[in-house]
Structures are given as C-alpha cells and as structure tokens.
Amino acid sequence: MLQLKKATKVFNRDSVNEKRALHQLDLQLAAGDFVTIIGSKGAGKSTLLNAIAGLWFLDEGKIYLDGTDITNMPDYKRAGLIGRVFQDPMVGTAASMTIEENLALAAKRGHSRGLKKGINKSLRSRIKEELSRLGLGLEDRLSTPVGLLSGGQRQALTLLMATFQQPRLLLLDEHTAALDPKTGEKVLSLTEELVAESGLTTLMVTHNIVDSLKVGNRTIMMHEGQIVLDIKGKEREEMTPQDVLRLFERNSGKQLANDRMLLVKNRKSNGA
Numbered sequence: 598m599l600q601l602k603k604a605t606k607v608f609n610r611d612s613v614n615e616k617r618a619l620h621q622l623d624l625q626l627a628a629g630d631f632v633t634i635i636g637s638k639g640a641g642k643s644t645l646l647n648a649i650a651g652l653w654f655l656d657e658g659k660i661y662l663d664g665t666d667i668t669n670m671p672d673y674k675r676a677g678l679i680g681r682v683f684q685d686p687m688v689g690t691a692a693s694m695t696i697e698e699n700l701a702l703a704a705k706r707g708h709s710r711g712l713k714k715g716i717n718k719s720l721r722s723r724i725k726e727e728l729s730r731l732g733l734g735l736e737d738r739l740s741t742p743v744g745l746l747s748g749g750q751r752q753a754l755t756l757l758m759a760t761f762q763q764p765r766l767l768l769l770d771e772h773t774a775a776l777d778p779k780t781g782e783k784v785l786s787l788t789e790e791l792v793a794e795s796g797l798t799t800l801m802v803t804h805n806i807v808d809s810l811k812v813g814n815r816t817i818m819m820h821e822g823q824i825v826l827d828i829k830g831k832e833r834e835e836m837t838p839q840d841v842l843r844l845f846e847r848n849s850g851k852q853l854a855n856d857r858m859l860l861v862k863n864r865k866s867n868g869a
Contacts, residue, residue: 598626598627598628598629598630598662598663598765598766598798599624599625599626599649599660599661599662599766599798599800600624600625600626600659600660600661601622601623601624601625601645601649601658601659601660601661602623602658602659602660602661603621603622603623603657603658603659604619604621604622604623604624604645604648604655604657604658604659604660605617605619605620605621605622605655605656605657605658605822606618606619606641606644606648606653606655606656606822607656610656616639617821617822618641618644618822619641619644619645619648619655619658619822619823620641620821620822620823621657621658621823622641622645622658622822622823622824623824624645624817624824626798626800627798628796628798629796629797629798630798630799630813630814630815631792631797631798631799631801631812631813631814631815632799632800632801632813632814632815632816632817633801633802633803633808633809633810633812633813633815633816633817634800634801634802634803634809634816634817634818634819635802635803635804635806635809635816635817635818635819635841636818636819636820637820639821640818640819640820640821640822641819641821641822641823642770642802642819643770643802644822645800645819646681646768646770646800646802648660649679649766649768649800650672650675650679650681650768651667651670651671651672651674651675651679652672654668654669655668662678662679662765662766663765676706677706677762677764678764678765678766679764679765679766679767679768680758680759680760680762680764680766680767680768680797681759681767681768681769681770682752682755682756682759682767682768682769682770682772683755683770683772684770684771684772684774684775685775686748686749686751686752686755686775686776687748687751688755689755689758689759690743690751690754690755690758691743692742692743692744693742693743693744694742694743695739695740695741695742695743696728696735696738696739696740696741696743696746696754697716697721697724697739697740698716699743699754699758700724700727700728700754700757700758700761701716701720701724702758703757703758703759703761703762704720704723704724704761704762706761706762721739724736724739725739727757727761728757730757730787730790731753731754731757731787733750733753735750735754747780748775748776748780749776749777749780749781749783749784752772752773752775752776752780752784753783753784753787755772756772756784756787756788756791757791760791760792760795760797763795763797764797765798766797766798766799766800767792767797767798767799767800768799768800769788769799769800769801769802770802771802771803771804772784772788772801773785773803773808774803774804785808785812788801788812789812799813801813806838806841806842807838809841810828810833810836810837810838810841814829814833815827815828815829815833816828816829816833816836816841818841818845820845820849820851821849825845825848825849826841826844826845826848828841828844
C-alpha cells in the first residue's frame with residue numbers, strides 16, 4: 598500500500614551543518630496497517646512524514662502509494678490522498694473560520710471546488726453527525742470560530758477533518774503531545790476509533806513508548822534516519838518499554854538516556 602525504497606534526505610549538504618535526516622530507508626505498509634513510530638529527537642521521524650506528505654522531496658529513493666509513484670508529486674496533489682494531523686493544535690484549522698466552514702473545506706479536499714454553494718443541506722447534516730461523535734457538543738456550535746476552541750477541541754476537530762474524506766493514508770505527527778494527559782487520552786481514543794472504523798492505513802509518530810506498543814498493530818523505531826527496530830505480532834504483544842530500550846541499545850550501540858523519562862508514567866501506573 599505504502600512503500601519507501603532507499604529514501605534519503607540530506608539537509609545543508611556539503612556544509613558544516615550537513616544533516617542526513619533519512620538514510621537509505623526502506624519501509625512497506627500493507628493496507629489497514631496502523632504503525633507507530635518512536636525515536637529520539639533528530640531520528641528522522643517528522644522528516645519521514647514530511648517526505649511522504651510532499652512538503653519536501655527526497656534526494657534519493659522512491660515513494661509509492663497504492664502502486665503509484667508519488668516521489669515527485671507536489672504536496673497539493675497529495676492532499677486528496679493523505680490526511681495529516683500535526684503536534685500543534687493551532688495547525689490544520691483556520692482560526693477565523695467557523696467549525697462548519699473548516700469541515701466544509703475538509704469535505705472538498707482533493708476535489709475541484711468550482712462556484713457551487715460550499716455548504717448544502719446534505720453536507721451540513723453529515724458535518725453535524727460527524728461532530729456529534731466527538732462528544733464535545735460542537736455539533737451545536739457550527740457557527741463558532743475555531744479560534745475560540747480549546748486546544749483539545751481544536752485537535753479533535755483537526756483529526757475529524759483529516760479523516761473526513763477517508764484518505765488512503767493518515768499521518769499523525771505527535772498529535773497528542775501538546776495536550777494535557779486527560780485530553781490527550783481522549784484524542785488518542787478517538788483516533789483509534791476513527792482509524793478502526795474506516796480501516797485507515799496510518800503512521801503515527803509518538804514520544805511515548807507505552808502508547809507506541811498499545812496503539813496500532815506494529816511499532817518501528819528510528820535512529821539517525823534509519824529504522825533500527827520493527828516489532829509486530831506476538832513479539833509486540835509481549836514487549837515492554839524496557840524491552841524496547843534494550844533492543845534499541847543492542848541494535849544501535851547507543852542509549853536513549855534522554856527518553857527514559859517516558860517510562861515513568863508506566864511505572865507509576867503499575868504502582869512502582
């Protein structure tokens with residue numbers, strides 16, 4: 598479904614600030630896969646998502662989506678194929694536009710917009726129905742400017758917009774990291790519900806090792822622009838965060854000392 602072959606991206610090439618963000622990376626996802634991505638800062642996680650979304654092109658390698666080569670396809674042409682939610686709740690929605698207007702734009706993503714009326718009775722009915730699933734009462738606030746919503750409400754709306762047209766691929770870039778724990782859990786639960794209902798193929802970057810093993814059906818870990826761990830099936834079901842760190846250290850020869858704080862939540866929840 599999604600395939601990357603020898604994906605390579607280098608920033609500031611041939612300078613003292615040269616950074617190889619992706620290095621000969623191979624990745625293949627089957628339709629319906631929900632893959633979580635973990636790794637320390639600078640591992641290449643966001644670069645991978647940006648390359649897939651078309652925000653910048655690879656220096657080397659190929660990207661295929663449903664068998665179509667999208668390597669050099671501009672991002673606006675990928676918009677109808679790929680949905681995305683960013684870490685910042687303020688990104689992905691238009692603050693000055695109403696809730697209804699934002700979702701109407703999402704409904705037109707990837708389609709010719711023409712001069713027809715943007716919101717008809719049928720679309721408004723669907724918008725209200727989809728909003729009611731969030732359990733936030735937003736279906737009764739269609740005329741409210743999005744800029745007046747809380748961060749959690751706005752992120753839930755962004756997620757709904759990204760999945761409104763059931764894209765071929767959904768990209769989630771630490772989309773709960775900027776939310777408080779309770780709101781983050783709600784948005785993550787909503788994510789699982791929307792992905793499962795539509796069978797969306799999904800890549801989710803997360804900073805939380807616990808969530809990376811709990812959500813989806815496969816976990817990959819990146820380091821220095823490469824995939825150093827790829828865990829799925831029974832192995833993943835039995836894996837603990839401590840196991841992940843040990844495997845990473847064994848495969849990369851380095852420690853994730855700055856990421857060990859991610860285990861605190863897990864230890865506390867177990868009464869340790």
